[in-house]
Amino acid sequence: MLLVPCPYCGPRNSSDLRHVGEAISRPDPNAASPEQWRSYLYLRDNVADWNVETWYCTRGCRKYFKVERNTATNEFRDPPMPGNKIGGKA
Amino acid sequence: MPEFESAIIKTYAPNPGASMFLSDESATTKLLVRSDQAQFGLVFGASSAVGEALICATRPDEWLILGSEPAVDAAAAGIDSGGFTNVIPFTHGRSLFRLTGAHAAGLLEKICGIDWSDAMTPEGAVTSASVALTTCDIIRHDRNGIRSYLLMCDRSFGQYLFDALLDAGDEFGISVE
Ligand SMILES: [Zn+2]
Numbered sequence: 001m002l003l004v005p006c007p008y009c010g011p012r013n014s015s016d017l018r019h020v021g022e023a024i025s026r027p028d029p030n031a032a033s034p035e036q037w038r039s040y041l042y043l044r045d046n047v048a049d050w051n052v053e054t055w056y057c058t059r060g061c062r063k064y065f066k067v068e069r070n071t072a073t074n075e076f077r078d079p080p081m082p083g084n085k086i087g088g089k090a
Numbered sequence: 091m092p093e094f095e096s097a098i099i100k101t102y103a104p105n106p107g108a109s110m111f112l113s114d115e116s117a118t119t120k121l122l123v124r125s126d127q128a129q130f131g132l133v134f135g136a137s138s139a140v141g142e143a144l145i146c147a148t149r150p151d152e153w154l155i156l157g158s159e160p161a162v163d164a165a166a167a168g169i170d171s172g173g174f175t176n177v178i179p180f181t182h183g184r185s186l187f188r189l190t191g192a193h194a195a196g197l198l199e200k201i202c203g204i205d206w207s208d209a210m211t212p213e214g215a216v217t218s219a220s221v222a223l224t225t226c227d228i229i230r231h232d233r234n235g236i237r238s239y240l241l242m243c244d245r246s247f248g249q250y251l252f253d254a255l256l257d258a259g260d261e262f263g264i265s266v267e
Pocket residue numbers: 006007008009010057060061062063
């Protein structure tokens with residue numbers, strides 16, 4: 001089981017989330033060359049190391065967020081954890 | 091508004107020796123507020139009674155008002171309609187169940203990955219998670235000191251989830267109330 005630190009819900013089983021993939025920036029479609037666009041669509045670094053990824057909290061808060069994961073060890077680094085994730089009665 | 095019809099269409103024989111209870115509360119009026127404004131002073135994960143209604147912060151930008159129709163209408167008067175705010179009637183779109191019993195957390199632990207200890211999900215806590223592979227909003231809402239949870243899912247999954255909860259509750263002596 002992969003425990004993914006959602007910044008809103010706290011640590012969650014990865015089955016509650018969707019792994020969107022490596023976080024990459026979208027080039028300007030009006031300015032990008034075909035090579036840049038193809039690279040954006042298809043090419044990934046696929047490192048066996050620390051990697052910034054996008055996750056989507058499907059079953060929880062329905063938010064996209066970025067987090068750093070070591071793809072070799074499945075550790076998460078400096079995750080955007082909330083100070084107090086479940087509030088109880090206000 | 092059309093007349094309400096619950097997704098739960100099966101009938102269940104009560105279990106006389108039961109120590110855990112599941113009830114269909116789908117007819118409860120439900121109003122959903124999606125907004126980029128802070129609402130009711132409630133942050134994601136918290137709930138609060140406003141009059142006879144229960145207001146739950148179900149997502150970082152989403153609030154759910156539950157109760158009788160007049161109670162929900164009264165609570166809705168407190169919605170901040172500034173910014174980008176949508177108010178959506180949800181009564182017919184969602185199934186709502188109540189699971190009550192001292193071992194209710196033990197049942198949920200079988201079919202949901204959330205930590206149901208008092209430290210993580212105290213009375214009033216609101217969370218969203220997969221319950222028997224169905225996306226649910228779950229509210230800890232104890233009754234007379236007995237552990238109780240409200241579970242809300244898409245109407246189309248209602249009958250399935252109701253039966254899944256009964257199946258998981260069998261070992262705890264569950265009964266439909
Ligand atoms: Zn989340």
